[in-house]
Amino acid sequence: MTAVTAVGAYTPRFRISAEAFEAAWGHFQAAGISEKAVPAADEDALTMGYEAAIRALEAAELEGTDVDWLAFATSTPPVAEGDLTARLGAMLAVSESATRHVFTGSTRAGTRAIWAGVDAIDANASGATALVVTADAPVGHPDGELDHAAGAGAAALVLEPDGPAHIADRAEFARPYPGTRFRNTGDDETQGLGVTQYDRRAFTQTIGGAVAELEREPDPEAAVIQAPDGKLPYRAAGAAGVDTDDIQAAATVHDLGDLGAASVPVSLAAALAAGTGSILAVSYGSGAGADAFALETAGDVPARIDLEGEDTLSYAEYLRQRGVVTTGPPSGGGAYVSVPSWQRSIPQRYRLEAGRCPDCGALSFPPTGACDGCGTLDAAESVELAGTGTVEAVTTISQGGAPPEFASHQSRSGDYAAAIVALDAAADDRDRDGDENRNGNGNGNETAGANTNGDTATPRTVSVPAMGTDAAPDAFAVGDRVETTIRRIYTQEGVTRYGFKIRPQTP
Numbered sequence: 001m002t003a004v005t006a007v008g009a010y011t012p013r014f015r016i017s018a019e020a021f022e023a024a025w026g027h028f029q030a031a032g033i034s035e036k037a038v039p040a041a042d043e044d045a046l047t048m049g050y051e052a053a054i055r056a057l058e059a060a061e062l063e064g065t066d067v068d069w070l071a072f073a074t075s076t077p078p079v080a081e082g083d084l085t086a087r088l089g090a091m092l093a094v095s096e097s098a099t100r101h102v103f104t105g106s107t108r109a110g111t112r113a114i115w116a117g118v119d120a121i122d123a124n125a126s127g128a129t130a131l132v133v134t135a136d137a138p139v140g141h142p143d144g145e146l147d148h149a150a151g152a153g154a155a156a157l158v159l160e161p162d163g164p165a166h167i168a169d170r171a172e173f174a175r176p177y178p179g180t181r182f183r184n185t186g187d188d189e190t191q192g193l194g195v196t197q198y199d200r201r202a203f204t205q206t207i208g209g210a211v212a213e214l215e216r217e218p219d220p221e222a223a224v225i226q227a228p229d230g231k232l233p234y235r236a237a238g239a240a241g242v243d244t245d246d247i248q249a250a251a252t253v254h255d256l257g258d259l260g261a262a263s264v265p266v267s268l269a270a271a272l273a274a275g276t277g278s279i280l281a282v283s284y285g286s287g288a289g290a291d292a293f294a295l296e297t298a299g300d301v302p303a304r305i306d307l308e309g310e311d312t313l314s315y316a317e318y319l320r321q322r323g324v325v326t327t328g329p330p331s332g333g334g335a336y337v338s339v340p341s342w343q344r345s346i347p348q349r350y351r352l353e354a355g356r357c358p359d360c361g362a363l364s365f366p367p368t369g370a371c372d373g374c375g376t377l378d379a380a381e382s383v384e385l386a387g388t389g390t391v392e393a394v395t396t397i398s399q400g401g402a403p404p405e406f407a408s409h410q411s412r413s414g415d416y417a418a419a420i421v422a423l424d425a426a427a428d429d430r431d432r433d434g435d436e437n438r439n440g441n442g443n444g445n446e447t448a449g450a451n452t453n454g455d456t457a458t459p460r461t462v463s464v465p466a467m468g469t470d471a472a473p474d475a476f477a478v479g480d481r482v483e484t485t486i487r488r489i490y491t492q493e494g495v496t497r498y499g500f501k502i503r504p505q506t507p
Helices: 018-025 045-060 084-092 109-123 145-149 196-212 244-248 260-273 315-322 339-344 346-351 404-413
Strands: 003-010 014-017 035-038 069-073 099-103 130-136 153-160 165-177 222-225 278-282 287-297 303-306 353-356 381-384 388-397 416-424 461-467 481-492 495-504
Touching: 003 045, 003 260, 014 018, 014 315, 018 315, 035 315, 045 084, 045 130, 045 153, 045 303, 045 481, 069 084, 069 109, 084 099, 084 346, 099 109, 109 130, 109 153, 109 165, 109 260, 109 287, 130 260, 153 260, 165 196, 196 278, 196 287, 222 244, 222 260, 260 278, 260 287, 260 303, 315 404, 339 346, 346 353, 346 495, 388 461, 404 416, 404 481, 416 481, 461 495
Parallel strands: 003 303, 069 099, 069 130, 222 278
Antiparallel strands: 003 153, 003 165, 014 035, 130 153, 165 287, 278 287, 353 381, 388 416, 388 481, 416 461, 481 495
16 A cells, blocks of 8 residues: 655745735735745746755755656646656756656646656565655736635645555546636636636635545545635535634645645645654646545654745735736847757756865866866766755846846846855765875865864865855855855746756755
8 A cells, every 4th residue: 555655845035915915906805815926037847846855855865876766746847848857857856767657737737746656666576665746826817806815835745655645545536627726728827717607616616526436435634625716615515514613723725825736745745744643635727627636644654745835025025026017138148058968067056066076185166177176087976965055155147237148137036146155075985084185285175174083084075156046145255154056047048047056055
């Protein structure tokens, strides 16, 4: 019986309140939502999915190489055509031969991915590890109920043959209800016909139909119900056979908004992290279809859940982060990096792959050419940096100061930090003897020294340029400790470049 063995969840740091919408429009149409999560200018479904995935893997004490089956689900993919699991897998260091699936086109996509993951685990008699990643950031018309409710967030579940949270039962149901919620080809904004009674009937009947197909009547401690707003899930309580208190126990919509395909996975991850003993999880996808899962837990589920917001936006700032009120890229283009050149640098940009000289041990980033430390032409040994470091120099990029390729980002995000960071060597590289680096061969791009007892070298570093994210520029200062994450860098020729950025290191 397939089990959830670890979970991770992530939401962006930005929040906008119902009051901010009321001040801008004179009304707020998202019933039951007090505030919602807002993606930053350099975030999208793929980067949020990465954030949730690394948290789930850390909670499970697994590496990307341990994943046999990878799924990514979203109703708002960054590209309409393209296998996003190729990029996500590379970011996580998942084997290139691992099985991969993309699920999209519906807010039901997240539970469709979980369903397929269960099938994959059940079909593998020798045991396997599946990673199901769901992220979403729906968008509607600025003065519409869909946009007023639309939040952003991601969740990742590790599935294995046995573990603390068993998926004891599951069922699905579909009935045609066209026009309840849809996004036409070529459109960015989700819309609906706004026929209230019709929408409610589609929602409650489809959810009730999935629950009725379960083999046993649920009696959960918490009910995770798809949440297009803060009231509709409670209207489905009777159809799902649960109390409104059961729904309230697992609800995240009131503080995060409508998370689309991630609505059920994020609330499920939060409920599991809270130690909930039995959970009914039911998704809904307009059109309409639903999936129902009954989970029983017997022990703590390892979890890393980051759902707290830090920065509140005004409505104008909200529109700017969305790119609604910003200008396009300036004429003249900017520095050109071809897609093939960028592809060759993906190991460095995604996983901080550096080179270590086989003769003197000096680190180089990127690992190309002769060693700057000793001049050897011998091929460098590939090593991955730790993803943490120390700020060596920093400045603030303001309007008019960004290179053309970053001007659109600066227009949306506002001022950002640009820094030189001494990134740490990986943990298994820090205890290497540093004597070879104390003989004057260093070139200034890497450092080494002795501990007070003289036994081993202190962590060696390599200096790299990086953009700041997740904090205002004044949050970065020389000597501060930082960590890396992956975000959007810029888009050129219609292709978004993703790579590492830095943010203040979490305790």
